[in-house]
Amino acid sequence: xxxxxxxxxxxxxxxxxxxxxxxxxxxxxxxxxxxxxxxxxxxxxxxxxxxxxxxxxxxxxxxxxxxxxxxxxxxxxxxxxxxxxxxxxxxxxxxxxxxxxxxxxxxxxxxxx
Numbered sequence: 001x002x003x004x005x006x007x008x009x010x011x012x013x014x015x016x017x018x019x020x021x022x023x024x025x026x027x028x029x030x031x032x033x034x035x036x037x038x039x040x041x042x043x044x045x046x047x048x049x050x051x052x053x054x055x056x057x058x059x060x061x062x063x064x065x066x067x068x069x070x071x072x073x074x075x076x077x078x079x080x081x082x083x084x085x086x087x088x089x090x091x092x093x094x095x096x097x098x099x100x101x102x103x104x105x106x107x108x109x110x111x112x113x
Contacts, residue, residue, distance in 0.1 A: 009104035010045075011038035017097045024093045029085020037086050041079035045101075049075050072098035 014034055018025045027033055052071045053060070059067040073094035080088040088094055
């Protein structure tokens with residue numbers, strides 16, 4: 001159940017960002033592209049993000065952990081690049097998506113045990 005809630009938080013965060021930034025986050029593929037991007041993002045967050053966080057550890061230490069936001073944004077940009085029906089313009093939009101996902105996981109995922 002917890003994994004489904006985390007995936008749902010990814011999908012809702014992507015949808016909310018597409019509504020907040022209509023020109024910077026474009027969904028050409030509609031709902032199937034949104035679902036595919038949420039799934040790819042969820043998988044990348046499980047497998048790739050920990051490795052990238054480990055590689056970026058020196059930068060995170062120097063910036064007191066703020067560089068991890070950039071790493072999360074890069075993972076979101078990579079997920080969007082893998083799905084042809086989605087275009088995200090700008091790293092800050094990707095960082096905003098990762099912040100929404102983190103906030104959603106803090107609010108909902110730990111309650112779904």
